[in-house]
Amino acid sequence: MPAPLVAAALSAIGPALARRGLDLLSGVFRGALDKGTQEIAGFIEEKTGIDINDVADEKLTEEQWAKLREFEFQYQAKLLEYRQQLDANALELEKVHQADRADARDMQKAALSSDDKLAKRFVYFYATGLTLLTFLFIFYAAFVHDYTTNPDAARVIDTVLGFLLGVSLSAIIQYFFGSSAGSKSKEEKIRLLTESIQVEHDKALTIETDKSRGGRPL
Numbered sequence: 389m390p391a392p393l394v395a396a397a398l399s400a401i402g403p404a405l406a407r408r409g410l411d412l413l414s415g416v417f418r419g420a421l422d423k424g425t426q427e428i429a430g431f432i433e434e435k436t437g438i439d440i441n442d443v444a445d446e447k448l449t450e451e452q453w454a455k456l457r458e459f460e461f462q463y464q465a466k467l468l469e470y471r472q473q474l475d476a477n478a479l480e481l482e483k484v485h486q487a488d489r490a491d492a493r494d495m496q497k498a499a500l501s502s503d504d505k506l507a508k509r510f511v512y513f514y515a516t517g518l519t520l521l522t523f524l525f526i527f528y529a530a531f532v533h534d535y536t537t538n539p540d541a542a543r544v545i546d547t548v549l550g551f552l553l554g555v556s557l558s559a560i561i562q563y564f565f566g567s568s569a570g571s572k573s574k575e576e577k578i579r580l581l582t583e584s585i586q587v588e589h590d591k592a593l594t595i596e597t598d599k600s601r602g603g604r605p606l
Contacts, residue, residue, distance in 0.1 A: 400444035
């Protein structure tokens with residue numbers, strides 16, 4: 389039975405493969421750990437006997453690297469198909485996120501046209517309150533809390549800080565300031581993802597054409 393892909397090793401696998409010139413395989417292991425990534429990892433072990441987790445630790449011999457290169461060449465079509473699906477999913481997710489932000493801003497525009505003062509200012513009150521809470525909690529965690537008397541509380545503080553900074557404050561910044569450079573960057577990302585899907589599709593067609601002619605893809 390193939391060894392399961394370790395999430396902690398995933399971030400190191402992609403760069404290690406890229407350093408060896410295995411760009412197609414590298415792209416497969418640069419995303420999130422999901423069922424598809426696990427299946428590819430299992431498929432590699434099934435065909436080559438190589439545990440992909442060993443790539444992260446640089447445990448492979450030159451002979452095993454050669455096997456991976458042969459695997460990448462032999463199963464290009466399957467890997468390209470998986471890459472296409474990853475890019476398509478990323479594109480759809482980014483479109484959903486953009487639509488969500490647009491809906492939220494449209495709702496705020498409607499609120500601003502209302503006669504209700506609370507409705508007009510609620511988003512600003514909420515953002516201001518959450519921002520102040522975040523900075524007050526940072527101040528408490530950095531200068532007030534005594535970690536020597538209750539060291540276990542550090543885990544709770546880390547969790548709360550991570551949520552406030554990584555989720556709440558980040559969402560506020562994106563909501564108010566993401567309409568300029570941020571949106572332009574995301575639109576560029578969507579364009580690049582769309583082009584990437586087309587390029588990968590063209591590569592897959594080329595490979596299938598070469599196979600039908602009995603040749604080897606260049």
